[in-house]
């Protein structure tokens with residue numbers, strides 16, 4: 001019997017057991033783990049799941065290969081086998097470290113680029129780098145996917161630390177996006193960052209051209225107010241961006257893992273180099289924890305095992321990320337790329353079909369907002385949705401501490417409600433207290449039953465500082481890595497995004513009437529005709 005078979009057998013045996021019945025005096029401590037760093041203690045509580053000692057032991061035995069693979073990743077080995085690349089985003093946040101790729105020390109170049117970013121950020125923030133009309137008031141970051149979601153998420157998350165120019169983001173090829181962002185900005189005091197690992201992404205290149213035309217309407221030397229972040233120096237030069245404003249990185253940084261380096265420039269411009277370094281330090285702190293903590297107390301490993309238990313063992317197809325932290329409102333979108341682009345694969349590293357389900361669908365919204373929208377389904381729908389709550393002990397608004405307590409109460413109440421539920425008996429008593437009797441009492445009571453026994457985890461931290469944000473993001477990155485290793489897949493390629501891009505290119509001439517859609521299916525032909533107003 002494989003470990004997977006054993007897990008499945010165990011899950012079958014315990015699936016109707018009440019999670020609540022597992023709680024003795026020790027469970028909360030035994031089924032949780034903490035990091036003990038100076039910058040910020042974190043607590044991962046997974047006791048409100050159906051994982052018991054036997055399940056945890058089996059899950060931990062799945063993680064047997066993780067340590068060797070982890071060490072290979074940190075050492076610069078080419079673990080992204082389908083692209084023949086190392087996976088070294090961790091080097092971007094450990095600038096005092098040392099690591100080589102193909103026998104070459106990669107750190108001097110990383111440190112030099114980091115120092116150039118800092119100088120540039122200080123010059124922009126200090127008014128030494130100006131636009132044609134004076135000090136830079138606004139920065140527009142043009143990028144998509146990994147060149148957008150991380151910086152957007154972090155910019156929102158770190159709002160209390162903003163003391164630089166306003167930072168805006170344009171990603172969608174829909175002209176409405178760039179139109180609405182540029183509207184009202186002063187061309188003469190705006191800096192445009194073109195962020196693209198490849199510098200070929202059609203959305204970004206199209207928006208970059210639009211921004212250049214917009215800038216040229218008022219600014220005599222538009223290229224002087226552009227900077228670029230990319231691995232493709234020759235392409236940034238061809239676009240006309242001077243090399244001193246190009247911040248390069250290597251292809252061993254995956255797009256969705258790239259916000260720690262130059263792709264984070266917009267964040268650095270907003271919060272300053274010191275706070276950005278605190279963010280890096282938080283990431284490095286989680287790296288150190290991941291590398292040294294025993295598997296049974298290792299937050300990324302445990303979070304991954306809980307994920308595997310719910311998705312691959314219990315068969316729950318989605319996972320909700322519910323930050324009770326308004327400033328993490330874009331964390332679910334960021335994690336959708338991080339988790340689904342990394343682990344949404346159907347074959348194993350060797351090309352054989354995956355024997356298990358791939359990673360789950362990830363979705364979510366901040367609490368308490370979601371409570372008034374989709375929590376109905378989470379509590380009473382027929383499908384089980386494992387929930388991942390994130391919660392800070394403190395906010396940044398001391399005068400609104402009472403609101404923060406209300407936020408905490410709501411978050412804890414939701415995981416408690418999911419755990420406990422409400423029985424038919426209690427619901428009947430409630431209806432009886434309202435004066436209902438007989439079949440009507442029963443009918444009304446049934447609508448008010450909560451099955452409970454619905455799993456959740458809570459990641460608790462003291463306060464959403466730059467350091468803690470770094471810890472959280474690195475925690476999720478490593479969680480994705482561990483799940484990928486256990487599933488046997490390559491978490492670092494994304495071939496699944498290619499086909500749509502190819503077909504979009506082929507459809508453009510059809511939409512413009514320069515090619516016919518003869519080879520297309522009937523549905524696509526009909527939609528093309530509709531779009532062309534026929």
Ligand SMILES: O=P(O)(O)OC[C@H]1O[C@H](O)[C@H](O)[C@@H](O)[C@@H]1O
Pocket residue numbers: 144145146147195196197198199200201204255256341494497
């Ligand atoms: O940074 P870029 O090269 O412009 O790529 C932007 C994004 O587009 C691609 O299609 C990939 O799906 C993403 O992983 C990537 O982050």
